[in-house]
Amino acid sequence: MLSNKRLADLGYKTFSGTMILLTLYGGYLCSLRVYRHFQRRLQLQEAAENQTEAVIKD
Template identity: 60%
Template sequence: MRTQKKRLADVGYRLFSGSMMVLTLYAGYLCVVRAQRYMERQKQLQLAAEEQKNPED
């Protein structure tokens, strides 16, 4: 009986640890995507500001 409870606890711990790893990886992915979008937006804003400064008409 004791080993059965221990096995169940081990399985529960592994499932919990695995889910935390997946969540950590997903959060890292979201962070990278957000950083890329921020950098792209900053680049677009800088180009728009330069175009307003130096109109090529």
């Protein structure tokens, strides 16, 4: 049978591990959102440049 100290240590390590995983996953989601934001911004900028070129040609 596990002693109280050993059980507490196991619980702490489990909790800490899950918090680390959640932090890493949150960082991944945040990075993905920032990446998508900049990709979308670049697409909009390119579309605006192409649109002005088409207007100038007409």
